[in-house]
Amino acid sequence: MQQIITCTGYGFTGSSAATNIIEEFENVKSLDAGFECTFLHEPDGIRDLETALREGHRLKVDMAVKRFLRLVNILNSQIEFKKYFNGNFEKHSIDYIDSICTAQWMGNWHRGSDTVKYSKEDLLYYNLAKQVFLNEYSYKNYSLYEPDTWHPTYQMRNKTFYAFFDDSFYDKTQGYINNLFCEVSVHTDAKRVLVDQFFPAYNISEYLKYAPQTKIVIVDRDPRDLYVLNKSSWGEPYIPTDDVNTFINWYKGIRFSQKIEVENKDVLLLRFEDLIFNYENSLLKLKTFLELKDEEHIKKGFYFNPEKSVKNAYKFKNYPQWEDDIVKIEEELAEYCYDFPEGLDKGIKIDKSKPVEKYIQDSYELQGRKELSEEYKNRVYKLLFGMTSFGSVCESFNHRKTLKTKLKGFIKSFMFFPFFLIEFPYMIFSYYNLKK
Known part of the structure; x- marks a missing residue:
């Protein structure tokens, strides 16, 4: 199995810049920068599955397994998952579940069908079968005494699972990931495979238990730029920039483990701004961390050009209308604010165009009114x-x-x-x- 390299961040913090640089090296196979392989850490992924298995609650385990399999089914239909895992992503995932489950049977419970979609025909024949059961059973008396008038009922049945966490969990999970990346090796004989967003930027030591050979590059970005760019240009609703105080609490909160992560020998933390203003030194850090050689950098500047990317930094100066918010960010998030080189204030152009934030707010109000404007x-x-x-x-x-x-x-x-x-x-x- 090849060594896995992954670039990650906190959402629009510039991890793609590091991905682009690494893609320029020979013997590194990139699985398409647009392909975010997140099944380890996204909701209902492996990490959530492990959490349920550790608790061992019979109903939570069943739900966690079913949610994981539903996620697998969704991802398996995506073009990139079909391409890189040769259409076998779901097969290997089902085999993995079979290996960790203690028991599987056709059963149900009050929320056991939450993840199952039944057709109208399925529901029709379920209700018919229920009537047949009631007809045959006809509330017969059995030997057990049930004072609350409980009686057997006919329920829809589907695959039901139970498993619990034991020492073999990590070995089986590593075997599962190894099987998946054996499929990837069909597409390349490169020694290293670059997979975008394979790990999150936090609790990395836990995720390394699933794929111990992984090298993780975390890229972070100046909070001032992140704030104004989302308000002015991106409009991503998962970044809370409607209110600066909420943004500050969110930005600081999701970096709760950053200081711990950078102590890990398998983790390299880079600043997006350093990739631009301190390119050669950042490049040296990357090469040292990933054991890449100068002669392997055959496409230097082809995917990432710091001279062009400089347009994406020091943006908070373009928006004086949010100057008060920037001052507050500088006070509350000083340790995350980048020390930009001098001379960047020359030629600053004030962006007077209507921010995307305003367009979103107008549309959101329309949605709430349920009425189109006259225009x-x-x-x-x-x-x-x-x-x-x-x-x-x-x-x-x-x-x-x-x-x-x-x-x-x-x-x-x-x-x-x-x-x-x-x-x-x-x-x-x-x-x-x-x-x-």
Whole structure:
């Protein structure tokens, strides 16, 4: 199995910059920078499964296993998971569950079907079978005395699981990951595999128990830039920038273990700003940490160019309207604020355009009112067009910059057009029917 390298961060903190630099080295196979392989740490992943197994609660274990298998099923349908794991991601995951489970049977409990989708036909025949059971059983008297009038009932049955944590859990989990990356080795004979977001940026010592050979690069970013860029350009709702005090508490909170993580020999913490303003020194740290050689850096500057990326740093100076918030961030998060080099204030351009935050707030208010403004009532057909699959692809051409993405857009538009002939009239009908 190849050595796994992963770049991670705290959400828009610049880990892709480190990914791009490492991709420039020979003998490092990158599994596509757009492919975030997060099944270890995302909700319902391996870490959540381990937590349930450690407690051993029979119902929580069943739910955790089912949620993990549901996550696996969702990920298995994604193109990247099919490609890199040769369509065998779900198979290896099921084999893994079989290896850790003490018992499996057809059963149920009051929330045992939460993760199961039943068809109308399934529900029809379940209810028919329930009536047959009641007809046959007919509330017969059995030898047990039940003072609260309890009696047997017919319930929908599905695969039910039980497992508990023991010393073999980590070995079996490592074997599972090894099997998955044996599938990856079919695509490459490189000594190192670069997997984006394979680990989170916290509790890394726990995740290393699943994949001990992993090297983790954490990239962090100046909170002032993160704050203004989300308000002005990104509008990501998982970054709380509506209120500066909430942002400060959140930013500091999710870095609760950063000082511990950097003491780990398998972890390298880099500043996004250092990758730009102190590029050669940051590059040396990366090469030393990952044992990469100068002669392997065959595409230096091809994927990451600090001279171009400088446009993405020191952005908080472009937005004087949030100056008071920046001062508060500097006071509360001083240890995370980067010491930028002198001379950057020259040529600063004030961004006077309407921030994306405002567009989002306006749209959110519309959603709450459940009523279009007069301006958009006259453009309702354009909005409904954009809601169709064909319409969304047509509108996406504004963001397709490369020939490859444009060709993908044309292919999708041809695929979706036949459905549009049905979808668009249905959208119009639904809208006016709701208006009534």
